[in-house]
Each structure stands twice: as C-alpha cells, then as structure tokens.
Amino acid sequence: MEGIATFDLLTGMVLLTPLASCLMCLLTSERYSWLVTIIAPALLLVSASLSVFLFFTTPANTSHLIGLAWFQAGQYTFNGNIELNRLSVLMMPLITVISFLVHLYSIGYMAGDNGMRRYFAMLGFFTFSMLGIVLFDNLLMIFVFWELVGFSSYMLIGHWLEKPAAAKAAQKAFIFNRIGDAGFLVGLMIVWANTQSFDLSNLLHLPEIYSWQTAASLCVFCGVVGKSAQLPLFTWLPDAMEGPTPVSALIHAATMVAAGVFLLARVFPLFTTDALNIVAVTGILTALFAAVCALNQFDIKKILAYSTISQLGLMVTAVGVGSENAAMLHLVTHAFFKACLFLGAGSVIHALRQARYQAHENFDVRDIRNLGGLQKKLPVTFFTFLIAGASLAGVPFFSGFISKDSITTSVWYWSGDTFSWRWLALISVFAVSAITVLYTFRMVWSVFFAKENKPNLSITETPWIMRIPLILLSASSIWIIVSLSPFDASGWFTIQVGDLQHSNLVTLLSSGVVVLALLAAWFMNATKDKPVNSITFLQHAFGLDLFYEKVVGQSATRLAALTETTDRKWIDGFLHVTAYTQVSFAHVIAWFDKYIIDGIVDAMAWISGVVGSFTRSFQGGKIQLYIFWAVAGLIIFLFFELI
C-alpha cells in the first residue's frame, strides 16, 4: 500500500509541477524576467525526471486508478479519476522530457524576447494540460484539457502578436480546432445519453457492441481530425508555423497534434469496424495528401509541418487498421525525431537570422532556396538534423524505420490476401514512405549540401544550450531506443507499448522502397543546384485554403450579413413596434391611474374630510352647545317616538 501512495504522490507532482512553473512565471515581475529561464526549466526537469522514474518503476500492463471525486449533479457523480496505465505511463515521460528539452532550447532561441514570461508560462501551462489529457480517466475531463491545450496552442502560435500573420494563424488554428471539437462534444453527448457515464474505465469495457458506438466514435474522431490536423481540417497546422520554432517542435510536432492519435488509442475499444474503416481511409488520404504537399514547399518549417500531418495520417491509419500499438510506437518515435527536426530547423533559422542581422541583408531565412551549404558551418545542427531526417525517412537502423515498419505490417495484415479496396491503402502506405524519403532528402540536401547561396554571410553555430537538446533528441532517434534488433519492433519498449505484428517480408519490402526512393531522390536533387521546382497548386495544399476562404468563408460572411439584416430589420423592428405599443399603452394606463383611480381615492378623502369637519363643528369645546344638542336630540327623538 505504501508503494501505491508513492505512485499517487509522484503522479500528482508530475502533473502539477508544470502548472506551478506556469504560475511562477506569471508571478515573476517584469524586471526579473530572466528568472523564468531558470525556474521553468528547473521545474520541468523535476517533472521529467519523476515521470521517467515512474516509467521505469511502474510494472507493465498495470492499471492503477487514483480516485478523485469531481462533482455531483443530481443523482450522477462525476469522477476526475487519474489512471496510470501503459499509455499514460508511456506518454508522461514523452511529454515532460520533450517539454524540458524545448524549455532548455527556448532559453537560447528566445533570448532577448520581450514576452519571455508569457512564453514560458504558456509552455508550462501547455505541458500541464497535455499531461491532463494523458492522465485523466474521464472523457469530460479529457475534453476540458483538450480545450486547454488548444488554448495554449493559440496563445503560443500568436506569441509574436505584433506579426499579423501570427495573429491570423493563431485564430485559424483556434477556429479549425473548434470545428473538430464541436464534433467531439456531440460525441460526448451521445456517450452520455447511452451510458450515463464518462468514466473510461466503464466505457471501454462495455458488455457488447452497440449501434450508437459508430456515431459516438466518429464524433470523437471528428475532434481528432481537428486536433491532429487530418483531412479536411489540416490547413491550420502549416499556418501555425508562424509561432516560435520551439513551440512548433513541442506542440505542433511532438505532443499536441499527437494527442488526437493518443485519444484514438485510448478510446480504441469504443470504435466499431465501420468507424475504424473511415478512420483508416481518412488517415491514409491525409498521409498521401500531405506528403505530396510537403514535396512542393519551400518554407523549411512548412515542409516539416506537412510531414507531421503526413506522419499523423500514418498513425491514424494504424489505429484504423486496428493496431493502436503501432500507432503509439510511431507516435513516440515521431515525437523524438520530429522535435529534433524542428529544433534543428530552429537553430538554422536562429543562426541565419543573426548572420542576416550582421550582414544587414534582408531575405527569408526559412526559404530553403536561400539556404545551402550549411553542413560545414553548422556541424552539430547538420549532424543531428541528418539523423532525425533519416529517422523520418524511415531509413533502416533508425527508430522511424521500426515504427513505420510496424504500421506497414499492420496494414499488410489488415488488407488481407484477396484483392479489395484495402490493397489501395497498402499501396498508398508504401507510396507515402517513398514520398517521405523524397521530401526529406530534398529538404536536407537543399539546406545543408546544395551550393551556398549567400557565401558572404558569417554563420556561427548556435549556443550550447540549444545544441544539447538537439543531440539528446537525435540520440533518441537511433533504433536502440525501441529495440535491440534494428528490424524487429518487439523489444523492451514494446512491453510498454503492447504487442506488435511482425513480418520479415514487409520489413524487406519497406527497406527496398526506402532505398529505391533514396536513389531516386539523389538523382532528382544532387544533379541540380536549386531545390526541385514546386507546383503552386500543390504548394497551397491543393487549393484547400482557397476553397475554405472562397466557399466556406464567403458563404459564412454572406450568411452573417443576411442574418444581420434580418436581425436589424425584422427582429429589431418587431421589438421596436412592441416597445412602442407598450409605451403608448403605458401612457393610457398612466392617465387612467392618475385621473380615475387617484381621483376616486382623492374624492373619498375629500368626502371624509368634509364629513369630518362637519362632525367636528358639533364639538367646539363649548359645553353649553353639547347640552343644547343633547336636548335637541332628545326632543327630536321624543318627537318621533311619541308620534
């Protein structure tokens, strides 16, 4: 029992330390804002080391529930239980470690920024909310934290709020997430209406499969589509690259966008076969779509953004084909190598921004056409970027290969022996792998190998505080981190992730695809000085944004104008007429009140006054008069009596 209590305490500390970091950053005064660069990473280090400790000490396949009553509404009790299971124990160190590294990196990257306090506070808050999603056992609670990560993402994308593009991107991300979350909310309602419970420990162990589960799970998937940037709601993610690069690494590559995949894996038993098919199709389409777009980008961060979408698509596909373990494995490996890639891109941007500042030149440092030949000047960045890039491309001996291989294997088994539409999905997965290699090679080549574009710049390597996270993250992209064998996923790591399928044939096939694609990429890029030209249509994500702007945006604006006119003319008009009628009626009533009712009352008062003064006149205080009246009354009385 002693051990259990320690677990509770440690989990609570892991969850609350980032929140404490957020609060302390906000409480630090502006004068001592340099303090936050020490406080925030230190607190995150505490959280990260505790969660790593939990990861290694929690027995495999545990499911330990920490009961926390939340509130009571009528006869229903809402629990905010924290559950320690293999998923949360896996996600906790992933989030906190990457968050810690990003904190470290940000010290260098954000040096001299005015909004340091806000920045670190929001990073802490984001980490806290993300841990909330991972830890809580209650769907409603998860939804609350789901919204909180959306909020902190909004705040961090728009960190440079003086940049109109950043502000716009933040709003776009927020709105797109709301569209998805509306679906999530409907899903919650369906779940509640049918089970009267939000506790996942109940929901995931339903006695049979009900028909409402298809609708509910698809609605939950709608939230995932928003958060994990799947088709058709993915266009916010490339725009979100306006935020600071460490933020992109933490939120828009490693953790928040992966929250969708995590949620899918978490509520996996809720999904029916039909729902899973839709999930798989959405995932594979997104993966293919985004990979093609990534191939046509010039902005280094946008390439990475589209590649993230594409990899998320692969993870969603893995969930769709029923292998949520493969999805989780890819989530973990992807988090490390994509965070490394983003931080690498950040350090390229950082180095070039300083060089540009010194040379008094003005060019877009994020455009890969302006980069080139950096492998000598930024050796650490180059080396880590290369390792992480190889992992992304799925080159054997890197973690990305193993996880992608397990996804491919699960799709292979899912597609079956006889030809069906599922074979198209399988082919698409191979195509995505090939395109991934192509765009990764194109990016690495044009940034580090291609002929130097601006040789007169004096580019210096980034400070050590930025290099350490890069080195650590790239070290986590080697195959050892997953399993001892570079070709088989089942290693010590899978004890936490869960069982995975393995097929030698698929491993061989995917290695072949990668090698072929590498060769193709070599011929496409190495023979030219400039990056391969892009197709503008594909560069703008198949014109999806234009479509949203023209069709959805404009029709929404028109609808808004229409409702405004209706509101102003008809509803307000009706209200005004009613108001006027009421006022006129009130005047009539006022007149009636004043002259009739008050008049009656006044008349009564006047009459009683007259009567009073009349009767008073008999009582003049003259005793003789009283006698006179008494005698007179007696006489009158007698007169009437006697006659």
Add this chain to the structure above:
Amino acid sequence: MIIIIKQNAIMVLLGIELLLNAANLNLIAFNQLQPELLTGQMFALFVIVVAVSEAAVGLAIVLCVYKHHQTSVLSELNELKE
C-alpha cells in the same frame, strides 16, 4: 334655557338649580299617581340635598377657576381646546 344662553358660569349653575327644582316639582306632581307611597317626595328631598352639595362644589370650582383665570365666562375657558 338659562344654561345654554348665559355666559357666566355662576348663571349656568343657577340654571342647573332651577332645572333641578323643576324636576322636583315634577317628581312631587307625579307622585299623585301613587299617593300612598310618597316616593316622589322622598326623591325630591334627596334631590334637594344633592343639589345643595352640587351647588356648593360647583361654586367652589367656579371660584377656583376665577382665581386662576381671572374670568368665569365659559367661552373664554378654552385652555384644553388650545
């Protein structure tokens, strides 16, 4: 009539005496309806006694009032009214 008309309290008291005398006369006269009982005469005697004491007390009060207010005119004695 004297009671009602006269202004002076003494005159009013005088009126009251006359009134009582008139009542005595009535009592004696109507005693004739039952002559053997003499109730009327007895009552008249009783009234005379009361009238005498009443007159004494009344005159004493008037005297006190006169001492205090320097007047015995009834309409001027309106301290309570004001």
